[in-house]
Amino acid sequence: MPDEDGVVPKVGIRDVARAAGVSVTTVSHVLNETPHTRTSEATRDRVRSVARDLGYTPNRLARGLRTRASDMIGLLTEEIATTPHAGRIILGAQEEASRHNLTLAIINSHLDAGADARRADARALIERQVDGIIYATVFHHEVSVPRELRAVPAVLIGALDRQGVVPAVLPDEASGAADLVALLVDAGHRRIAFADSSIEVPATQGRLVGYLRGLEQAGIPRDDRLITAGVSEAGGGYTTSLELLDRVDRPTAIFCYNDRMAMGAYRAAQELGLRIPDDVSIVGFDDQAPIAASVHPALTTVALPHYEMGAWAVATLTRLIQSSSTSWYRSTHPTLLPCPVVIRESVAQNNQ
Template sequence: MSNKPIGIKDVAGAAGVSVTTVSHVLNDVSYARISSKTRDKVKHAAEALGYDPNRLAQALRTQRSGMLGFISEEIATTPHAGRIILGAEETARRRGYHLMIINTSSKATDESRKADIAALLKGQVDGVLYATMYHRRLALPDNLNGVPAILVDSEDTNQSISSVIPDEAGGATAAVMTLIDAGHQRIGMINNTDDVPATHSRLQAFKDTISDAGLTFHTDLVEAEHSEVPGGYEAALRLLTRKDRPTAIFCYNDRMAMGTYRAASELGLNIPEDLSVVGFDNQELIAENLYPALTTVSLPHYEMGAWAAENLIDAIEGKTDLALMALHPTILDCPLVRRDSVAAPAR
């Protein structure tokens, strides 16, 4: 297939009319005597061929293609994190840009990442968004150097690329405070075992919030497992079979909270009467459909995608300096979503 740009002659040939007729139709020349049937034929031919005279003229004038590259580490196949793409896409479209998306794996090799970036650059994108499924730190290939780029839900280990991340600590603080405000003093935490920023930030915020409230932090009330439903179940069983079990549990994510619900049910504990539970992530398919519905913290997926697209386009158009923004990641709020899984302690 030819990579030659579609021109006005191609539209004229497809519609079976002259170049002048195409020009008059697409420029909406009022005095041109052209039938409505011919006008429709020209417009349909232009649309079918993907001919956009306005975009072509803009590209020639600005040396920009109007395309943003978007590398998705699995978020394109993850329902809740996929809102990052939606936020970026809607923002880009509003600004007159479009996304060119490549979906890859979080376990992709450096060579694979370099090839993905090269493919986008070959497509003449004006800039690149690189989004990960969960908050982590990574080093990107050197072929991204000199290209306007922003990391989404991740941080550059070299602090050379701008990034936007969720406020892990703020979200965890809000989660624990809602339990403290409900009257709980003996609060457990089920944490993740992976060495990622969220694991450390959420645990530190848990400790600080407990201490700042004048309560005693008990190291034995913190359990860690793989951050899926079975891990939450196993960790919850260990906490809830203690003689001095906690009256509330803050879970690393909603999947672990689901496991906690299962453990509580098997032990004859009712939520929230006997045990209050708060999650993290606001995975709506889980949080809204647990019974009772789960109080949790929302990750700002849509907002991160929108922020990244907005600021990348500003940089492309010379309205902001990404190098200055790279020194510190931009942190977006993680709001608490109140549902029905928190109540005052029964004992």
């Protein structure tokens, strides 16, 4: 309880021990429920109630120093907090951490900060004695993992380790894209365009691959005239869709690389007097929170498993930490997490 200054005198384990008339050893055993330690029920009750009455709060710093486990996970993000939806990676990691009684310490590195800054950030986390580090990037390019990450168990989100030794998790963009195509095919579409992004990120590969796989699985021959590319913003989707929809044999559906491009496609369709989805179906990718649900008609798209990747990373890390094996890493195969199709209103049956 606060004294008249409002200062709360910190009560430590020895205060509890003294007040309960036992040793600190016993207090520690009781409060931590140390296995293989038999303490009389009476003593345990007394210790617990004294601890509560005194408002004892264990000092996890001291505990960590002694046990050599800080129970903290470091999350190193690369420009990710700026990205929409990235908050869900943090959220997934945080909630999984809470489930394991771990705390998440985060540091954000700027993309353009360079390798040195990133290494310094990793070091800062290691100085905190984090038990493991999650390194999350925006695009899943291959990264050379800062070598400080070798000092501690680590996992990657959205990136591949060039040395192929650090476990990684990625969205299964190809399957998501293929599923989306299947949805279109099921609705009777066969002339499905792919409005790709012209910028070179690995995600492009995945989505294009999935698009092609989807066609193949439906027995629809690839038609390169239906594959276009533009800036991965609304503007790019507009330009590219305008051209696509102005053809005599225009596609009955457009699969846009992302939701922003889909917004542009909406506008193109509108200007051409085509109704969505009756005259043309449009789908996107990303399930970007405010866009996909706010456009009219609401956009059918594919969601990225941000939350799940964050949770996966912490779960995997705790396993690595517990195994405490010298060789943390077995599999070099990245884990692919499903990208679920989110059905809204921008796809209609095709009757042509």
